[in-house]
Amino acid sequence: MEISSHQFHLLEQLNEQRRQELFCDCNILVEGKVFRAHRNVLFASSGYFKMLLSQSSKEMTQPTTATFQAFSPDTFTVILDFVYSGKLSLTGQNVIEVMSAASYLQMTDVISVCKTFIKSSLDISEKEKDRYFSLSDKEVNSNGGEQPCLYGAGWRAESSPPHPQPNPEQGTCMRGNTWSNFNYYPASQRNTQQQLSKHEQRQDAIKKSRHPGLQQPADIPHYKSSKLEDRAAEPAGHISQPEDQVQIEAEAESPHVGFQYGQGSDVISRRSAVSQQERDSPRPSSKSKSPKADEQYPSMPSIVGVMGGWAEDDLPRMRFKCPFCTHMVKRKADLKRHLRCHTGERPYPCEACGKRFSRLDHLSSHFRTIHQACKLICRKCKRHVTELTGQVVQEGTRRYRLCNECLAEAGIDSIRIDLEAEAPLEFPADGDKDSRWHYGEDNKSDVEIVEDGSSDLVIQQVDDSEDEAEEKEVKPNIR
DNA sequence: CTGGGGAGGGGGCCC
């Protein structure tokens, strides 16, 4: 006979022990904050801890200490609360970092839920969309009507101890594979909860720089978008904006609707919000197919659409608001592109060096600059060079040009290499968007190496006609 | 320590 409540009570007891720090044999240090937990619980919940604790299992008598800098204490609180309760407190503000942390900790269930949360955030029912069309400009800009809402947690660890949610209709929680609806917080509460990430602040900083009319604080910290793990540690900041803009954006946030687990998680790629460490590590030999951008957002039609006033021709001016920040764009495609800076998705790998890019044009630019030596400029003296006055130098997968003088100065004898014979780049199959241009590894042996005593420099004499032809032909990931 | 340049990344917008 099976008592269904046993697992629940067991987890509840473990959580109680954690709160009272009973039998805790693992210390987790996150940016200076110490969390205490049980090894066996962590082991069972996280692939990362499983690996970590397996390695340190010999020293069972001493408490294990793990240190993390990749995410914030708040984020780890969400993760740890999930481990001990099955409830995941996701909000629009923390979902990216929670997913990043879950990726780091190899918690696939959490990643899946985060993905689904993000997808849900992108969805807006046609009904809601119609409502926006029907709103008059006055209604859009008035404070009186509906209050903007925000995905919120049913309980928050910092405000109240986690209690089991007997009613799955309440709270942001995942128990097993059962997902319950999110609660709403009115705008009045949101002000105290919502924290602008560095990225959002940077977005606003950009807005400010491009739209001087917007009032913004001068001391906006800059944020490099790829460093997701740094975000949550940022103090809350208030960005003042023109009233109408704030209201429009507040309205734009309201269509967040109830969320059901299992709506499909293929919207965001598996690489979404992977850790910076993972993203920055080049994978030169990687032949894995990157998820196509087309496949990332198969259900984008319900992206948040905002009527941002009226254009001069009396047509409503549609704008699309990012569900994760204050950024608004005129085109859906631009929003789709923008979303990648939140999800961390990098579907365009450079197969020459393994570096991944979020945008095809950036990949093309990278390839032309780094691997094709397209700039007819001597890298050393910056003078313009031609096929006669300069030559291509190959250093690993990197190519650049040097003028003959700089070559001689460096003591490197030029060696003419027929690029066509060398064929360093494979041409992608026509019409195959997934096909990749490959750096010809097989041809590396054909390249003569110049012994200059310091590096594996390869000097290639290339005439521009060949180079231009190559540039035209080799269009990575381009149909 | 500092300034300059290269590279990457994001937004706007044209085709």
Add this chain to the structure above:
DNA sequence: AGGGCCCCCTCCCCA
């Protein structure tokens, strides 16, 4: 709608 270009900003490296 997607591709691609331009512009701007930030970060990083190096002299």
